[in-house]
Each structure stands twice: as structure tokens, then as C-alpha cells.
Amino acid sequence: MEEKKKKIPKVIYVGPVSPHFIAESIAKHSSKRNIGAHTIFLGQVRNDVIEGKEVTGIEYSTYEEMAEEKFYSIREDAFSKYDLTCMHIYHSIGVVKTGEISLFVFVSAKHRKQVFEACSFIVEQIKSLVPVWGKELFEDGTHNWKTNNANLK
Amino acid sequence: MFGELSDLAGSVELTLENVESTFAAHEVLLMKFPSFKTKKYAIAVNKQLIRETVILADGDILALLPPFSGG
Numbered sequence: 192m193e194e195k196k197k198k199i200p201k202v203i204y205v206g207p208v209s210p211h212f213i214a215e216s217i218a219k220h221s222s223k224r225n226i227g228a229h230t231i232f233l234g235q236v237r238n239d240v241i242e243g244k245e246v247t248g249i250e251y252s253t254y255e256e257m258a259e260e261k262f263y264s265i266r267e268d269a270f271s272k273y274d275l276t277c278m279h280i281y282h283s284i285g286v287v288k289t290g291e292i293s294l295f296v297f298v299s300a301k302h303r304k305q306v307f308e309a310c311s312f313i314v315e316q317i318k319s320l321v322p323v324w325g326k327e328l329f330e331d332g333t334h335n336w337k338t339n340n341a342n343l344k
Numbered sequence: 345m346f347g348e349l350s351d352l353a354g355s356v357e358l359t360l361e362n363v364e365s366t367f368a369a370h371e372v373l374l375m376k377f378p379s380f381k382t383k384k385y386a387i388a389v390n391k392q393l394i395r396e397t398v399i400l401a402d403g404d405i406l407a408l409l410p411p412f413s414g415g
Binding site for chain 1 (some may be wrong): 346347348351388392407408410411412413414415
């Protein structure tokens with residue numbers, strides 16, 4: 192447990208998360224031989240149609256100092272609730288176009304049950320607790336402030 | 345001010361003088377930006393969400409946080 196607490200990884204990532212970066216993250220874990228299961232959650236920007244206009248991308252903004260603190264406490268909570276080997280979270284800020292990735296959660300453990308549950312827990316916590324806002328951009332230059340469906344306080 | 349509120353206010357940051365509580369600060373903001381009255385948001389002081397009025401000291405950072413929409 193102590194070993195996991197030493198690093199405070201930064202989560203906020205400027206621009207979309209590239210598939211190449213995700214592939215490299217997976218590759219890096221081949222040296223960790225005690226891992227038996229990974230789960231990956233990828234949040235992709237969707238082309239919702241709002242009042243007849245199609246979303247072309249989302250511009251994310253954040254209260255960075257508070258967001259990094261929240262990401263860190265979600266991380267700590269997940270490590271204490273589940274028996275995990277490692278965990279990586281990346282969330283985009285700035286413009287992410289439709290079809291691109293804005294959230295990458297990567298959870299690894301010895302066995303599958305832990306990673307499925309932990310990954311779901313982490314994603315739900317991020318959606319409800321982290322101060323990030325998405326502005327949906329339309330082709331005509333207008334925008335709409337996005338609202339998440341669940342758990343708004 | 346974040347998200348939609350920064351749009352409505354036309355700015356992200358401002359300094360308030362002589363406000364001794366979050367209640368007083370909020371009143372000043374509503375006077376400046378009446379459109380906030382119809383909006384839903386939480387208030388944080390120095391990155392901690394507050395549920396009740398808090399006394400403010402010099403240099404405290406108040407943040408108005410609309411519903412989060414990350415992910």
C-alpha cells in the first residue's frame with residue numbers, strides 16, 4: 192500500500208488522448224508480471240444533435256487545483272476499496288473532437304472481478320465529483336454547456 | 345467562476361473587497377450578475393465545497409461551480 196501512495200500522478204491532459212498513447216500504456220504493463228487482469232474505460236466524444244445542430248467537439252475546462260485533488264482522492268479510495276496493482280487516469284482539457292478520446296481509465300489487478308468493479312467505481316466518481324465542464328461545440332460557431340446525466344449534486 | 349457562469353459573467357476571476365462571509369460575497373455577485381439567479385451551482389472556498397455560510401478571510405478563494413460535466 193505505501194508504495195502506491197508515493198506517486199501523485201497528474202491526470203489533466205491537454206487535448207485528446209491518442210490511441211497510440213493508450214497502446215503504449217498497455218505495452219508498459221508487460222513487465223508487471225503479477226498482473227492478471229486489466230480493464231480500460233475510454234470516454235469518446237459523441238456527435239449528439241441538439242436543437243437540430245450536430246456536436247463537432249467538446250471544449251473541456253477545469254478548476255485544475257481542485258480537480259487534481261479530487262482525482263487523487265478518487266484514486267486513494269479505489270486503492271483502499273479494491274485490491275489493485277495499479278491505476279492510471281487521464282482526462283482531457285481543451286478541444287476534443289467527436290470520435291476522439293477525452294477520458295482514459297486503466298485499472299490493473301491480479302484478478303478480473305476487482306478491475307471490473309474498480310473501473311466502474313472510478314468512472315462514476317469522476318463524473319460526479321471532479322470539477323470539469325464540457326462545452327459542446329457546433330459547426331456554426333455556437334455552443335451548449337453539457338450536463339451529465341447522473342449524480343449531480 | 346467556471347463553465348457557463350464564466351460565459352455569463354464575461355470573466356473568470358474577480359476580486360471582491362470587504363465581504364466578510366460567503367453569503368455577502370454571493371449577494372455581491374448576484375448584484376453584478378443577475379443572470380446567475382436562474383442557474384444551478386455549488387460554492388467552494390479554497391477548493392472545499394461548502395453547504396452553509398462560511399466566514400471569509402483575506403485571500404480566500406471562492407469558486408462558483410456549475411454542475412460538472414466531465415468524462
